[in-house]
Amino acid sequence: MKILDVGCGFRKTLGAVGIDIDPRTNAEHIHDLNSFPYPFEDNTFDEVVSNHVLEHLNDTVPVLNEMHRITKNGGKVKIRIPHYTGISAWGDLTHKKTFSANMRVYISNNMGEKFRVDKTSLHYISYMDRNRCLRNRMVSAIIDRVANVNIKFSDKFLGYWIGGFQEIYLELIVLK
Amino acid sequence: MEKIDLQKIAQRKNMTEITLDLGSGPDPNRRAGSSISVDMDRNSNPDIVYNLNDYPYPFEDSSVDAIHMSHCLEHLDDPVKFLGEAYRMLKNGGVMLVKVPHFSSATSFSSLLHKHYFGVNTFRDQYAPNYKFVEESVKLHYCVYRDTLPRKLLDCVLSFFANINPRLCERLWCYWVGGFSEIEVVLRKV
Numbered sequence: 001m002k003i004l005d006v007g008c009g010f011r012k013t014l015g016a017v018g019i020d021i022d023p024r025t026n027a028e029h030i031h032d033l034n035s036f037p038y039p040f041e042d043n044t045f046d047e048v049v050s051n052h053v054l055e056h057l058n059d060t061v062p063v064l065n066e067m068h069r070i071t072k073n074g075g076k077v078k079i080r081i082p083h084y085t086g087i088s089a090w091g092d093l094t095h096k097k098t099f100s101a102n103m104r105v106y107i108s109n110n111m112g113e114k115f116r117v118d119k120t121s122l123h124y125i126s127y128m129d130r131n132r133c134l135r136n137r138m139v140s141a142i143i144d145r146v147a148n149v150n151i152k153f154s155d156k157f158l159g160y161w162i163g164g165f166q167e168i169y170l171e172l173i174v175l176k
Numbered sequence: 177m178e179k180i181d182l183q184k185i186a187q188r189k190n191m192t193e194i195t196l197d198l199g200s201g202p203d204p205n206r207r208a209g210s211s212i213s214v215d216m217d218r219n220s221n222p223d224i225v226y227n228l229n230d231y232p233y234p235f236e237d238s239s240v241d242a243i244h245m246s247h248c249l250e251h252l253d254d255p256v257k258f259l260g261e262a263y264r265m266l267k268n269g270g271v272m273l274v275k276v277p278h279f280s281s282a283t284s285f286s287s288l289l290h291k292h293y294f295g296v297n298t299f300r301d302q303y304a305p306n307y308k309f310v311e312e313s314v315k316l317h318y319c320v321y322r323d324t325l326p327r328k329l330l331d332c333v334l335s336f337f338a339n340i341n342p343r344l345c346e347r348l349w350c351y352w353v354g355g356f357s358e359i360e361v362v363l364r365k366v
Binding site: 085087089090091092093094095160161162163164 | 255256259279292293294295296297298299304346347348349350351352
């Protein structure tokens with residue numbers, strides 16, 4: 001299975017090919033993700049992963065289109081991005097934007113012919129820290145379970161009551 | 177580009193240390209006391225008229241004792257570039273006081289001129305290769321302008337609890353009180 005990690009940084013997904021702008025990272029391809037096209041043929045990958053990258057880029061839709069182009073039919077695009085209520089949203093000077101879980105509605109309404117939204121979930125603690133200690137694991141297990149019963153409610157209300165979610169996880173199926 | 181002689185301006189203003197107030201704004205009462213003001217707006221009568229989006233700034237390396245920047249960083253195009261430039265201008269051991277809006281408050285998103293949003297941890301994670309500041313302190317404020325008694329009281333009480341642990345406040349309860357308006361960070365060049 002061919003996996004691509006878009007904006008892999010220093011924590012590249014296991015078994016994946018990496019693409020990143022920073023030559024210090026262990027990415028195989030050094031490329032500015034704001035410039036298109038990316039250096040891959042159409043239908044190259046079975047899976048495209050992107051962890052906390054879209055918020056650093058100028059525009060989101062062209063990136064999703066590019067991910068669609070390089071992924072095979074039926075392949076998966078797995079995206080992690082900061083939620084607008086959480087501390088990871090603006091905890092970094094190089095972030096240009098944040099997201100709400102409602103973007104799944106945008107994707108199915110406006111990019112429905114390219115992607116099917118398979119999974120969406122909100123996470124109180126981001127994937128980097130979730131398994132760091134027992135406390136984090138327990139807190140995120142409890143809050144995430146409650147939050148994801150009704151994502152729409154959590155996106156709009158619950159986020160503000162608990163100090164914000166750190167992460168949105170989106171899984172998209174590529175349709176061609 | 178011609179460098180500006182800060183020493184000369186400081187002597188004229190009877191200042192012993194060189195403090196820059198960057199983005200000083202139109203209201204003289206809200207400027208840092210005893211400082212050289214820099215602003216792009218000629219009408220606000222700063223000591224130096226300069227657009228802070230033009231790099232490099234016309235000041236020598238290691239020529240400034242302190243930098244004061246209140247509610248200006250969120251208006252600049254590239255804060256990472258700015259921090260690099262501030263690092264260059266500051267003397268060793270020099271401090272920079274930065275006040276910016278906190279992302280939890282409406283003030284952060286109500287101005288159309290804001291380009292960046294900040295959290296308590298924004299200045300802690302420094303990946304940029306061109307500067308390395310040490311974060312001396314970080315504080316939250318409930319009100320930006322503490323000029324009337326109710327505002328003073330509110331700020332006093334809420335900011336006290338927030339600053340017991342600003343990171344916990346941001347993580348858990350900043351939204352319960354409608355968001356904190358201001359983060360005050362002190363960075364030191366070492």
